[in-house]
Amino acid sequence: MTRDTHAPEAAPIEIDRLLADPGTGIIVCCGSGGVGKTTTAAALGVRAAETGRRVVVLTIDPARRLAQSLGLSELDNTPRPVLGIDTAAGGSLDAMMLDMKRTFDEVVLSHSTPEKAEQILANPFYQALSSSFAGTQEYMAMEKLSQLSHEAAEHGTWDLIIVDTPPSRSALDFLDAPKRLGSFLDGRFIRLLMAPARAGGRAYLKVVTGGITLTTAVMTKLLGGQLLGDVQTFVAALDTMFGGFRQRAEATYALLKDSRTSFVVVAAPERDALREASYFVDRLDQEGMPLAGVIVNRVQRLAAAGLSAGRADAAAEVLGEASVAGTGSATAGLTEGLLRVHADLAETAERHHAQTTRFVAGHPGIPVTEVPAAAQDIHDLDGLREIGAALAVAETPGVTPGLTRDAESRAG
Amino acid sequence: MADPGSAGRFASTRLHIVSGKGGTGKTTVAAALAVALARQGKRVLIAEVEGRQGISQTFNVPPLSGAEERIFADRSGGEVYGLSVDAKKSLLEYLQMFYKLGRAGSILEKAGAIDFATTIAPGVRDVLLIGKIYEAAGRRTKGRRSGDLVYDAIVLDAPPTGRIVRFLGVNHEVAGVARVGPIKNQAESVNRMVRHHTTAVHLVTLLEEMPVQETIDAIADLRTAELTVGAIIVNQVRDPLLTDEELAAISADTVAGRAEAVEAVRTDLTGAGVKATKVMVRGLFAQAHDLADRVALQAQEDAVLAEQGLPLAHLPTLPGGVEDGGLAVLADALIEEGIV
Numbered sequence: 194m195t196r197d198t199h200a201p202e203a204a205p206i207e208i209d210r211l212l213a214d215p216g217t218g219i220i221v222c223c224g225s226g227g228v229g230k231t232t233t234a235a236a237l238g239v240r241a242a243e244t245g246r247r248v249v250v251l252t253i254d255p256a257r258r259l260a261q262s263l264g265l266s267e268l269d270n271t272p273r274p275v276l277g278i279d280t281a282a283g284g285s286l287d288a289m290m291l292d293m294k295r296t297f298d299e300v301v302l303s304h305s306t307p308e309k310a311e312q313i314l315a316n317p318f319y320q321a322l323s324s325s326f327a328g329t330q331e332y333m334a335m336e337k338l339s340q341l342s343h344e345a346a347e348h349g350t351w352d353l354i355i356v357d358t359p360p361s362r363s364a365l366d367f368l369d370a371p372k373r374l375g376s377f378l379d380g381r382f383i384r385l386l387m388a389p390a391r392a393g394g395r396a397y398l399k400v401v402t403g404g405i406t407l408t409t410a411v412m413t414k415l416l417g418g419q420l421l422g423d424v425q426t427f428v429a430a431l432d433t434m435f436g437g438f439r440q441r442a443e444a445t446y447a448l449l450k451d452s453r454t455s456f457v458v459v460a461a462p463e464r465d466a467l468r469e470a471s472y473f474v475d476r477l478d479q480e481g482m483p484l485a486g487v488i489v490n491r492v493q494r495l496a497a498a499g500l501s502a503g504r505a506d507a508a509a510e511v512l513g514e515a516s517v518a519g520t521g522s523a524t525a526g527l528t529e530g531l532l533r534v535h536a537d538l539a540e541t542a543e544r545h546h547a548q549t550t551r552f553v554a555g556h557p558g559i560p561v562t563e564v565p566a567a568a569q570d571i572h573d574l575d576g577l578r579e580i581g582a583a584l585a586v587a588e589t590p591g592v593t594p595g596l597t598r599d600a601e602s603r604a605g
Numbered sequence: 606m607a608d609p610g611s612a613g614r615f616a617s618t619r620l621h622i623v624s625g626k627g628g629t630g631k632t633t634v635a636a637a638l639a640v641a642l643a644r645q646g647k648r649v650l651i652a653e654v655e656g657r658q659g660i661s662q663t664f665n666v667p668p669l670s671g672a673e674e675r676i677f678a679d680r681s682g683g684e685v686y687g688l689s690v691d692a693k694k695s696l697l698e699y700l701q702m703f704y705k706l707g708r709a710g711s712i713l714e715k716a717g718a719i720d721f722a723t724t725i726a727p728g729v730r731d732v733l734l735i736g737k738i739y740e741a742a743g744r745r746t747k748g749r750r751s752g753d754l755v756y757d758a759i760v761l762d763a764p765p766t767g768r769i770v771r772f773l774g775v776n777h778e779v780a781g782v783a784r785v786g787p788i789k790n791q792a793e794s795v796n797r798m799v800r801h802h803t804t805a806v807h808l809v810t811l812l813e814e815m816p817v818q819e820t821i822d823a824i825a826d827l828r829t830a831e832l833t834v835g836a837i838i839v840n841q842v843r844d845p846l847l848t849d850e851e852l853a854a855i856s857a858d859t860v861a862g863r864a865e866a867v868e869a870v871r872t873d874l875t876g877a878g879v880k881a882t883k884v885m886v887r888g889l890f891a892q893a894h895d896l897a898d899r900v901a902l903q904a905q906e907d908a909v910l911a912e913q914g915l916p917l918a919h920l921p922t923l924p925g926g927v928e929d930g931g932l933a934v935l936a937d938a939l940i941e942e943g944i945v
Contacts, residue, residue, distance in 0.1 A: 226765055227628015254767060256815040360627055360767060382717035413786075420783045461628065464926070465659065496895075497888030500879065502924075508877035521873075524866075527854055528873035530847040531889040534896055537846075540924035569902075570814040 203553045203561040206486035208585045211455060212241040212353070218453035219342065219354045220485070225469035226360035228461045229490040231255045232571050232580060234357040235263060235288070237457075239574060240581030241353055242286035243279045249287040249341055249351045253334055253359045262573045263288040270295045272341070277574050287351065296333040297323040299340075304437040305430075313430045318423040330359040331369075335445045342448060383428055455485040460552075462492050462545035462563075467552045474556055486560030488584065489549055493542040494565040495535070502539035505532045613945035614916050615835060618805045620742060620798065621760045623838075624769040624823065625809030626816045630840040632659035633927050634809045634920065635762040637935035641945050643683030644936060647757035650741055651676075652688040654734040654772075655764060660687045663927060673741070686756075688741070692723040692730045695737045699791075731772050732788060735795045742798065766808065766823040770830050773799045773806070805835025810910070812839055812903035817910060824913055836916040836944055839907070843922050845900040852897050855890045866890075918942035 211217055222234040231252050238250035249272050255265065263275050265288055272287035301319075302310050313319050323329060338356050345351040413421050431438075448454065456477055460470035470487055477484045509532035515521035516529065553561055564583050571580060615621065623635040632653070639651040650673060653660050661668045664676045669689040677685035696719060713719050722729050744755045764772045783789045798804060806827055810820040820837060827834050845852075855870075857863050867886045874881040910917060920938050923931040939945060 225627065226767075227626055257818055259815075360765065382721050419785065465632070465657075465662065466628070468662070495888070496891040497885045500881075500885065504879060508874065508879045511877040512873060515876075522869065522876075524854070524869040525873055527847070527851040528870045528877070530851055531855075531870065531893055532874075532877075532879075533846045534893050535889055537922070537924045538892055538896075541922075544924070544926050569898075572814070 203556075203559060205562040206457070206488065206560040206584075208237070208240075208562065208581075209244070211485055212237065212246065213244060215352065216453060217353060217455055218345070219338070219356065219448070219451075219455070221338075221356045221358065221449070221454065221456045222459055223358040223456060223473060224459035225466050228459050228466050230360075230459045231259060231357045232577070233457070233459050233488055233490065233584075234355050235259065236577045236580035236584065238286055238288065238355045239275075239278065239577045240585065241355070242275075242284040243282060243578075245282035245284040246353045247285045247351045248353045248355060249289070249345075250355045250357070251289055251291060251334070251337055251341060252357045253291050253330065255290065255357075256572075259572055260290065262577070265290050270337075275574075291330070291334055291337055293330050293333045294323045296337050296340075297329065300336060300438075300441070309430055313427065316423060316427045316430065318420070318427045322427075334359055335449075336441065339441065339445050339448060449482055450480070452483060455483055457485050458487045460487060460489050462489050462548045464548060467548055471552065471555065474559060484559065486562060487552070487556075488562050488564060489552075490564045491566040492549070492563045493538060493545050495538055495542055497535055500535060500539065502536045502543060505536040505539060509533050509536065612943075613940065614943050615805055615945050618803055618835065618945075619756075619758055620738070620801070620804040621758065621835070622763045622769075622773070622799070622804065622806045623760060623809060624763045624766050624806060625838075625840075626767075626811075626819045627765045629809045629811050629816050631765065631809045632657075632663055632762050633932070633935065634807075634838050634840055635760050636660065636663040636927075637920070637932055637939055638807075638945065639685045639758075639760045640677060640679075640932055640936035641939040642758045642760070643677060643679045643685045644681060644940065645945070646679075646681040646683045648683065648755070649685045649758045649760060650688060650756045651685055651760045651762065652690055652738055652741070653762040654690045656689060656691065658689060659762060660689065663932065665928070688737075690734050690737045692733045693719055695733045696723055699733070699736065729783075729788060732792050732795060735773070735799070736791050739791075739795050739798050763806075766819050769806070769823060770826045770832070773827075773832055774830050799832060802833070805833055807835040807838055809838045809840055811841055812906040812910075814902075814906065817906045820910070821913065824915070834915055836918055837910055837913065838939075838944070839910065839917065839919045841922045842919045843896065843899055843903065845897060847893055847897070852893065855893060916944070918944050 211220070220234075220237060222230050222237070224230050231254075234250055234252065235255075238248050242248045250263070251272075252260070252263075252265070255263070260266070264273060270289065270292035272289040275286040275288050278284070278286045298314060301313050305313065334356065338354065341351070341354050345354060409421070458470050458473045458477075460466045467489075474484060474487065509529045512521060512525045512529040512532070516525045549561070549563065553559075562584060564580065567576070567579070569576070571577065621635075621638055623631055623638065625631040625634070635651060639649045642649045651660055658668045660676070664685075664687065666674075666676045666687070669676075669687050671689060671691050671694050673686045673688045675684055676687040697714075700713075723733065738759060738761055741756060742754075742759055746753045746755055763769055783792070808820050808823055810816040824834050855863075855866050857866055867883055867890075870886050870889070871881050871883065874886070907917075918939060919942060920935050923934065925931060927935070
């Protein structure tokens with residue numbers, strides 16, 4: 194493809210090829226909050242299933258109507274079949290919502306003896322950690338992904354896992370959470386907390402003991418002795434699981450880096466969302482994570498292309514003046530209104546185009562797919578099919594768009 | 606000094622907590638609210654707690670360093686200061702202030718205890734983040750006019766609706782794990798502040814199904830947690846631009862009627878200097894119909910919000926984005942809508 198330096202263009206993501214490739218085992222959708230990540234994950238799931246893949250979609254916190262459209266009425270941490278999917282091509286679609294606490298409990302149960310597990314599950318610090326720690330959701334999403342991946346490999350239940358990621362405060366949280374918890378469990382602080390329990394009669398170097406005593410004293414002062422006590426009991430009970438936790442974190446990280454995994458960064462054509470997408474793309478690149486490309490949702494398209502916002506406004510002005518002067522036609526007011534509507538849409542479309550173009554210029558070689566804004570909110574399977582078709586049509590940024598309605602025929 | 610001539614509904618509110626679904630423009634609205642308050646001569650602090658640098662981007666200033674920096678000045682003498690609250694820095698500051706723990710602070714840091722407290726210990730991070738807001742809200746000036754509060758109003762660009770109750774409900778979170786000690790005391794002070802009658806939680810939404818549903822859920826959750834919901838601020842409201850009669854004129858249900866409308870508009874366009882094809886005119890009609898559909902959906906969602914019985918403010922869509930004076934337009938709209 195020739196590259197025009199003034200108007201950078203990116204190739205679109207070849208969605209249908211990605212979905213059909215038996216080498217694609219996992220697709221991770223990530224991006225900032227409110228860009229349509231869950232909808233995108235669900236739309237990819239529906240399209241893949243209807244073209245013959247056996248798919249499971251893991252969602253984190255879907256909007257109520259969207260969840261209903263996937264048949265997810267309860268949060269029970271188990272994949273359930275989605276009804277209404279066309280299974281003629283031999284595919285299937287299951288979907289589930291993540292239950293963060295239950296997933297954490299399962300990890301504990303699978304890694305310790307029943308007595309130890311009971312002790313951990315009853316610990317107040319564990320209870321708070323498993324239900325409210327800011328990074329637990331990220332960590333557990335990845336944990337659930339490993340579980341599903343394991344189940345898929347073992348029983349052949351699914352051949353494609355699509356994961357929606359938590360609405361992280363920043364894009365980085367989601368990659369860092371497993372490592373952060375892993376390094377916490379492995380780190381100096383844990384050893385320090387364990388020291389009183391372990392030291393027993395052993396003679397520690399005085400300077401070490403001094404440091405520990407001071408640290409413990411400050412922690413006690415700050416958090417209160419009872420919290421520190423809970424943490425110590427928790428850590429002691431968890432002791433036997435540390436190896437397991439670290440191994441799991443490493444395995445998950447390896448799974449994300451695997452060539453069977455593809456990351457899809459989802460964004461909206463707005464400054465903040467694209468900046469977040471930028472961070473994500475750069476970060477995935479640094480970590481050597483496989484990026485399929487960027488999906489920019491809700492891009493404003495024009496039905497009356499070829500008329501700029503400026504010209505529409507100027508013409509509306511002329512008609513407005515004529516109306517005031519009483520020299521306009523009977524439809525002058527209507528035409529002026531049509532031009533004003535167009536001018537606003539065209540200005541939005543121009544801004545979206547400028548934002549996307551800037552992103553493309555800053556990330557040469559990365560596939561970018563634009564999805565036109567839908568006139569209605571999406572909350573049923575047909576809506577998801579339409580989004581999937583629009584994704585597969587693979588519009589090129591900067592090129593006159595095709596209309597969504599044509600998508601089905603061209604893609605099919 | 607505060608309140609010169611302001612008659613808005615939340616004129617006496619000192620702490621404005623702004624939340625909303627992701628992607629609704631929460632940060633933009635928080636920034637517009639800060640500017641609206643500064644327009645009335647107030648000294649305002651706008652703070653973010655998620656380290657996204659959304660405030661500096663919205664005000665188009667260099668990234669905030671963690672100190673309070675002046676980022677906007679109004680002719681009335683009002684000012685906006687920006688702050689990106691950092692949990693780690695707040696904890697060290699706090700240790701220094703109350704315990705003079707210079708050395709212990711660094712030992713804690715080395716041992717990973719600061720990381721533990723600011724990222725892993727449940728709820729502690731949030732206590733520290735709002736704790737900083739609490740400190741700024743109660744801070745008084747030193748020197749000549751000592752004793753005055755430093756800030757007339759504080760706008761907090763808070764976490765999104767999905768996390769807001771947990772964020773503001775720190776006391777409950779922390780009480781579960783820390784039953785005594787300074788963190789517990791801090792949590793209680795914060796708790797009093799967020800429930801005070803001069804504090805309001807405003808919710809930003811769009812007139813779309815999912816954000817509206819999430820707003821209604823958040824109102825119920827906030828009320829259950831006994832937090833005061835302030836205004837619902839509807840962002841990006843679209844104007845229909847055409848009257849019902851005009852829409853009816855381009856919706857003629859006969860082929861001849863449609864062709865006639867297309868021809869009439871085409872003639873108008875040519876007269877105004879736009880060479881239009883029939884395809885373009887039909888495109889203009891289609892756009893107007895799409896917008897009319899959107900506006901009808903808006904009206905439905907707006908009615909749902911009106912049932913909540915809360916003050917409702919509407920902000921216009923800015924086709925050009927917040928750059929280029931868009932923030933000022935939104936600030937004016939907030940004043941006109943009687944919010945501040």
